[in-house]
Amino acid sequence: MFEKELRVTAPGRICLLGEHQDYFGLSVISAAINLRISIQGQRRTDSLFRIQLPDIGEEESFVLQGEIPYRIKRDYIRSAVNVLRRRGVNFDYGWDCLVSGSIPVNSGTGSSSALVVAWIKFLLESAKDSRTADVEAIAELSFEAEVAEFEEPGGKMDHYSSALGGVLSIHFEDKVMIRRLKTPIGQFVLADSGEKKDTTGLLSYIKSHVLQGVLTIQERKQEFNLRSPLDEGVREEIKKLDPEQRRLVEGTLLTREITAEGERLFQAETFDHQRFGLLLTRQHEILRDYLQISTDKIELMRETALQHGSLGAKINGSGGGGCLFAYAPQAAEEVAQALELIGAKALIVNVDEGVRKEQSLDPGRDK
Numbered sequence: 001m002f003e004k005e006l007r008v009t010a011p012g013r014i015c016l017l018g019e020h021q022d023y024f025g026l027s028v029i030s031a032a033i034n035l036r037i038s039i040q041g042q043r044r045t046d047s048l049f050r051i052q053l054p055d056i057g058e059e060e061s062f063v064l065q066g067e068i069p070y071r072i073k074r075d076y077i078r079s080a081v082n083v084l085r086r087r088g089v090n091f092d093y094g095w096d097c098l099v100s101g102s103i104p105v106n107s108g109t110g111s112s113s114a115l116v117v118a119w120i121k122f123l124l125e126s127a128k129d130s131r132t133a134d135v136e137a138i139a140e141l142s143f144e145a146e147v148a149e150f151e152e153p154g155g156k157m158d159h160y161s162s163a164l165g166g167v168l169s170i171h172f173e174d175k176v177m178i179r180r181l182k183t184p185i186g187q188f189v190l191a192d193s194g195e196k197k198d199t200t201g202l203l204s205y206i207k208s209h210v211l212q213g214v215l216t217i218q219e220r221k222q223e224f225n226l227r228s229p230l231d232e233g234v235r236e237e238i239k240k241l242d243p244e245q246r247r248l249v250e251g252t253l254l255t256r257e258i259t260a261e262g263e264r265l266f267q268a269e270t271f272d273h274q275r276f277g278l279l280l281t282r283q284h285e286i287l288r289d290y291l292q293i294s295t296d297k298i299e300l301m302r303e304t305a306l307q308h309g310s311l312g313a314k315i316n317g318s319g320g321g322g323c324l325f326a327y328a329p330q331a332a333e334e335v336a337q338a339l340e341l342i343g344a345k346a347l348i349v350n351v352d353e354g355v356r357k358e359q360s361l362d363p364g365r366d367k
Contacts, residue, residue: 007040010118010355012103013110013161018259022155025172032165034352037101037114048094080145108317113158139163153203165354184271186329191344195321213245251290277311284314293319308338
């Protein structure tokens, strides 16, 4: 029996450690947060899909007839349907849907991926497909619909974080390996700078320069790759790169090392909150000094957070604007107020679970 009403939500995410690593097949540590995208729908009697997105002032509609043509560059609503139909998912009815959410848009907290994850889950639920209970399959299908379908340069961190939830160590090698980490961490303050970022432009620039640097090193050191030990021989080869490639390769490898240290921290018998804060701050410094993705306003926000009781703070997402988050388990209110005073929009957030079908159709009952 097909349901006549359905509601699915999916969380945004913050990247704790390992920014700009997933699209190189390197490890990340991420956390889903309790800012979510909601898709609520009523089943139609025909094959029309009508989707209202009031948060961005848009509405989409299409009929299930063959491959659905894309109207814009990143047409995720349609691409998800196309990807699922190619994977054997059949839709007998259309839906009237309302999309809403609390995740800041274009700010580095995975809003687009959360939308796609929620939409994939919604579509699988509506079709009573067996994959609706397989969160890793949902993550992979979401990556295909958002990134692979449009030949974008991004990785899979956002999709796995939103689909699985919690704090994850994600190893991207020949196949994705997930380790759920215990979550002794407290509150974060997520602060939106209001500066819009160019995600695909930054990703493409960093990715192309790092990969070109790797190829240059491999001309003299064939066995080298981004998982190679950062020994003296590798350091000497990196020094021979042109300045732009050098700083980006160095930043990538330093981030790799700090991510490994962070995983050891989460696996320790006693979680060291002070050390975790220091790792966040060090990660930010690498992103600022080597990948050069911070901004003057982000730096002001970071200093403000540290001065008002945060244990650590870092830029979140691709950079060039967007959000910063501060780890402030004992001072979240004070840090949030201080950030608001300098013009940032601050929210206190916690770790949350992954994509889910909601029992209530009332968004206010399951926040």
